[in-house]
Amino acid sequence: MLQVSIYRYNPETDNEPYMQDVQVDTGGKDLMVLDVMELIKSTDTTFAYRRSCREGVCGSDGVNMNGVNGLACITPLSETVKGSKLVLRPLPGLPVVRDLVVDMSMFYAQYEKVQPYLQNNTPPPAIERLQSLEEREKLDGLYECILCACCSTACPSFWWNPDRFIGPSGLLQAYRFLADTRDTATEERLARLDDPFSVFRCHGIMNCVNVCPKGLNPTKAIGHIRNMLLSRAT
Amino acid sequence: MVTAVTNLGRSGLYDWLMQRVTAVILLAYFLYVGCVLLGGVDYPAWKELHAQTWMRVFSLLALLSLGAHAWVGLWAIFTDYLTERLMGTTGNVLRLAAQAVCALIMFTYIVWGIQILWGY
Numbered sequence: 001m002l003q004v005s006i007y008r009y010n011p012e013t014d015n016e017p018y019m020q021d022v023q024v025d026t027g028g029k030d031l032m033v034l035d036v037m038e039l040i041k042s043t044d045t046t047f048a049y050r051r052s053c054r055e056g057v058c059g060s061d062g063v064n065m066n067g068v069n070g071l072a073c074i075t076p077l078s079e080t081v082k083g084s085k086l087v088l089r090p091l092p093g094l095p096v097v098r099d100l101v102v103d104m105s106m107f108y109a110q111y112e113k114v115q116p117y118l119q120n121n122t123p124p125p126a127i128e129r130l131q132s133l134e135e136r137e138k139l140d141g142l143y144e145c146i147l148c149a150c151c152s153t154a155c156p157s158f159w160w161n162p163d164r165f166i167g168p169s170g171l172l173q174a175y176r177f178l179a180d181t182r183d184t185a186t187e188e189r190l191a192r193l194d195d196p197f198s199v200f201r202c203h204g205i206m207n208c209v210n211v212c213p214k215g216l217n218p219t220k221a222i223g224h225i226r227n228m229l230l231s232r233a234t
Numbered sequence: 235m236v237t238a239v240t241n242l243g244r245s246g247l248y249d250w251l252m253q254r255v256t257a258v259i260l261l262a263y264f265l266y267v268g269c270v271l272l273g274g275v276d277y278p279a280w281k282e283l284h285a286q287t288w289m290r291v292f293s294l295l296a297l298l299s300l301g302a303h304a305w306v307g308l309w310a311i312f313t314d315y316l317t318e319r320l321m322g323t324t325g326n327v328l329r330l331a332a333q334a335v336c337a338l339i340m341f342t343y344i345v346w347g348i349q350i351l352w353g354y
Binding site for chain 1: 235236237238241245246247249250251309310313314315317319320
């Protein structure tokens with residue numbers, strides 16, 4: 001039997017959040033954390049969380065498992081449970097809507113700020129804007145982000161200034177378009193980032209790299225943005 | 235673009251670069267002073283070292299670097315933990331007060347440091 005402690009909060013009935021202990025029979029199998037959550041939900045339908053694809057593609061089920069953010073659907077118990085207890089909490093730093101469901105508005109507002117779409121006002125060629133293999137390779141490790149928010153909600157700078165610091169996820173996306181040779185708004189993009197909060201609240205502690213379920217490296221992307229700002233200004 | 239008026243240089247890049255440059259200056263200064271002290275030094279030799287113009291310039295540079303470095307670092311800490319988000323308008327009052335105290339202390343140290351460097 002696996003002992004699971006889950007964060008419960010229903011603003012309509014609870015005055016404050018509390019931890020609920022549940023025993024789950026895993027049948028001795030190394031289940032994914034999402035499977036355990038589904039087992040709990042099969043006996044307690046009031047337990048709320050987000051999920052969709054169950055294979056690490058959609059980024060819906062980002063939760064905090066035994067203190068570490070990750071996607072419940074691709075995290076096996078053997079990876080997160082040390083001893084015999086699993087503690088499930090919502091992603092830290094964001095307002096809780098209910099149980100493990102968080103309000104991602106602040107996270108999306110920062111994503112919107114970096115204008116995450118290709119900008120190029122030159123007349124489009126007949127077929128498509130071509131890139132060389134080398135130019136395309138620059139986007140590897142950037143475009144794969146699924147916006148699960150595991151990284152930004154693991155970042156203390158984002159906890160303290162979610163309204164002013166763009167956060168690792170948004171900055172990874174910012175660099176994805178700064179590095180794109182087809183995008184012509186580089187100057188405007190950089191000008192919007194050169195304040196003391198948007199980029200420079202990153203102190204390089206690399207929590208984001210530690211938790212990213214897709215194995216991406218936002219700290220490295222932030223370093224590239226910093227270098228671009230530096231070469232532009234010196 | 236987030237606006238801020240109390241940081242050192244208005245731009246995030248300026249503050250970031252300043253903190254790194256001042257850190258290198260402070261490292262060089264303390265390594266040098268540490269080597270002198272480890273090499274064994276008596277009062278006349280110490281006084282003679284600090285009587286030379288280049289050493290006074292080096293010390294003043296280190297002192298100004300310390301002021302700038304501390305301002306950038308403490309500004310980041312104050313704007314992390316003493317904010318309206320965390321404690322309402324009290325946060326703004328506390329933050330401005332903390333920044334004012336910090337500025338006063340650094341200004342005093344710099345003026346006092348110049349007095350010591352050129353006054354003895």
